[in-house]
Amino acid sequence: MQQYWRSNLRIVAVLMSIWFVVAFCISIFFIEPLNSFTIGKLGLGFWFAQQGSIFVFIVLVLAYALLMDRLDRKFDVDE
Amino acid sequence: MQYLDFSLLSAADPARPWTWSFVAITFAVYLYIGWRSRVKDSKGFYVAGQGVPAIANGAATAADWMSAASFIGMAGLISFTGSDGAVYLMGWTGGYVLLALLLAPYLRKFGHYTVPDFIAARYYSETARIVAAICAIFVSITYVAGQMKGVGIVFSRFLEVPLEIGVVIGMLIVGFFAVLGGMKGITWTQVVQYFILILAFMIPSVAISSMLTDSSIPQVGFASSDISEKLNNVLVELGEKEYTQPFNSFTRLNVFCITAALMFGTAGLPHVIVRFYTVKDVRAARYSAVWAIIFIALLYTTAPALGMFARYNLIQSMHNARIENITIQNGGQTIVVDSAADAQREQLRLADEGVAATPIYNLVSTEGKPLDWATQWQLTGLLKFDDWNQDGSISLKLMESSDVDGNTVRKSEVAKIDKDIIVLSTPEVAGLPPWVIALVAAGGLAAALSTAAGLLLVISSSLAHDLFVRFVTPNATEPQKLLIGRIAIIFGILVAGYFGIYPPGFVGEVVAFAFGLAAASFFPAIFLGIFFKRANRAGAVTGMIVGLAFTLTYIVMATSHKVMPMFFDGPLMAPENYLLAGWFGMEQGISPQGIGTVGMVLNFVVTITISYLTPPPPQEVLDLVESVRVPKGSGEAVSH
Incomplete structure (x- = not known):
């Protein structure tokens, strides 16, 4: 079970790092330099802050559910 | 509080019969579901018998989460905040990542009824339970009052029903399905309410997107159209800052702190967490988080598009509108004048007689269309004009003027515009058919009622399950427990209704800070x-x-003059004294909205330090932690 928990922590740590980079680094700390790139007619930083980050959040929650499904089966702790 | 003058509203508003029928139909559906899902035991009452499918729980969570503020307020808020509006968008969705990855699955495995249950068991302390239960009640009551007020606003604006009666109707409807069905009734009505509110939000958004851009999908139109450039240019012409430029409304430090406080607060709000207790097992908890964030993202990615389009549209239709005439209401008598100067004279004359009268501007747009919606919104007090340069038209440009003390100020001729107007008025401003306006009204009600119901259940479970049954009547039988739960919910509804009609000063202030406190x-x-x-x-x-x-x-020190106006004239702590102000060359410190982030860090540091300095938790608690970390065996709820 120790190993199951460690794998769980690894998944969570990777996904939470992506969460941090997208929400805080891209959308807040480095928004101005990123705004010199554009997506459509919007600055990239602005777009990430108001749209892109939310799409990434969906992917993160979905990825977690799928990865944990696999992990649960591997360690036979699913129901 | 809004004051309505019904005699002035035109009786022939084409949207009204539509609104009445939509509201009647949706309310009938809620009542029917409430009746169908009435419960017989407290497990059904508090956690819906834990048989809710993941997708249904996802929709219910989304409706629970998206309040009157998300539906009515947020797009408007972003509309006036520009780029920094991202704090609300990321804050209120990013919190779901925390919830889904760090809390929900484990709490579901733990499997009791409430958040205080977990705190009490994990920290083997009834004191901790009481502290947690009181926090939950405090946060939920301030929050629910805002929902009830939202119900009142929709009723008064769209159905000419006085605010108070609107609130009472809302209380009766929520009361019916919450008292009968508890969590089960609330869950299934929330599922229906989600679909009504999302439809009501998307239809006008799609319509305005197709009107202003090449794409009918707001998310696409938002990025691909030139509205952002046009809006930036128009705003600069009017003397304001560019819409897409970051850190106009908050400093970088505050954007970070507020976003984090909203995220961690969202993850800690009891009425959201408790939704994950209602599903079958840990796996279902994970997948209902996936559905929830998809359902929520549909509205949250549309809102910034709607906010930008609506701001542009509003400026286009209101700027330089000509004043047709101005009406002033004096008792039953309506005085019609032609100019702002005459209106001011009438106002002063009435003031001498002790009558406070507000002039209502009837405007005609530059394209020659009468702006009826602007007239209607002025009657609610949420929109005010003042043609102070007396040129017979309303300019949105920031112009120099002098205030009462003779200081130079820059202001436009829109004396007041409440952000709540944006979503509700979009269909009218865009000239959409009356049934869309009616649908938006029904959607606003669905958003307010679904959130109110979820919060009421938290209030009821904290009062009845965490406090009363445990400490006052520990020997209560099952039917007695259910009865106590129902009485607690009725009590919650009465308190919420009272605060909705007579909002105390602190409610409005505290709601904005509820997230920081939860974080x-x-x-x-x-x-x-x-x-x-x-x-x-x-x-x-x-x-x-x-x-x-x-x-x-x-928070209290920064807002003392608003929280306790009878004791303080100004804030105890002025903005220049905020934390970190003046550090690293930063002009502004951390605003009270973002201070929850600092409070959370403090909490982490204190908890970890003190835990190391005191004896470790007993073996059965360590076993409990081991067990919540493994999904297997979450089937049955443990009922103490």
Whole structure:
């Protein structure tokens, strides 16, 4: 079970790092330099802050559910 | 509080019969579901018997989460905040990542009924339970009052029903399905309410997107169209800042702190967490988080598009509108004048007679269309004009003027515009058919009622399950427990209704800060409870108290003149004294909205330090932590 928990922590740590980079680094700390790139007619930083980050959040929650499904089966702790 | 003058509203509003029928139909559906899902035991009452499918729970969570503020307020808020509006978008969605990855699955495995249940068991302390239950009640009551007021506004604006009666109707409807069906009734009505509110939000958004851009998908039109450039240019012409430029409304530090406080607060809010207790097992908890964030993202990615389009549209239709005439109401008598100067004279004359009268401007747009919606919104007091340069038209340009003290100020001729107008008026401003306007009204009600119901259940479970049954009537039988739960919900409805009609000054202030308080108190306690075995009673209780006390003190000191206007004329702590102000060359310190982030860090530090300095938790608690970390065996709820 120790190993199951460690794998769980690894998944969570990777996904939470992506969460941090997208929400805080891209959308807040480095928004101005990123705004010199554009997506459509919007600055990239602005777009990430108001749209892109939310799409990434969906992917993160979905990825977690799928990865944990696999992990649960591997360690036979699913129901 | 809004004052309505019904005699002035035109009786022939084409949307009204539509609105009445939509509201009647949706309310009938809610009542029917409430009747169908009435419950017989307290497990059904508090956690819907734990048989709710993941997708249904996802929709219910989304409706629970998206309040009157998300539906009516948020797009408007972003509309006036521009780029920095991202704090609300990311804050209120990013919190779901925390919830889904760090809290929900484990809490579902734990499997009791409430958040205080978990805190009490994990920190083997009834004191911790009481602290948690009181926090939950406090946060939920301030929050629910805002929902009831939202119900009142929709009723008064769209159905000419006085605010108070609107609130009472809302109370009766929520009361019916919540008292009969408890969590079960609330869950299934929330599922229906989600679909009504999302439809009501999307239809006008799609319509305005197709009107202004090449794409009918607002998310696409938002990025691909030139509206952002046009809006930036128009705003610069009017003397304001560019819409897409970051850090116009908040400093970088505050954007960070507010976003984090909203995220961690969202993850710690009891009415959201409790939704994950209603599903079958841990796996279902994970997948209902996926559905929830998809359902929520549909509205949250549309809102910034709607906000930008609506701002542009509003400026286009209102700027330089000609004043047709101005009406002033004096008792039953309507005085019609032609100019702002005459209106001012009438106003002064009436003021001498002791009558406070507001002039209502009837405007005609530059394209020659009469702006009826502007007239209607002025009657609610949420929109006010003042043609102070007396040129017979309304300019949105910031112009120099002098205030009463002779200081130079820059202001436009829109004396007041409430952000709540944006979503509700979009269909009218865009000239959409009357049934769309009616649908938006029904959607606003669905958003307000679904959130109110979820909050009422938290109030009821905290009062009845966590406090009353445990400490007053520990020997209550099952039917008695259910009865106590129902009485607690009725009590909650009455309190919420009262605050909705007579909002005390602090409610409006505290709602904005509820997230900071939840972030500083609940999130670290639950998170460390799962991920940090060494966390013990002494650590968690001190941590929660320090985090909460610090955050609350900071907020109260910064807003003392608004929270307690009878004692203070100004804030105890002026903005120049905010934390970190003047450090590293920063002009502004951390605003009270973002201080929850600091409170949360404090809570973490205190909990961890004290836990290491005091004896570790007992073996059965360590076993409990081991067991919540493994999904297997979550089938049955443990009912003490």
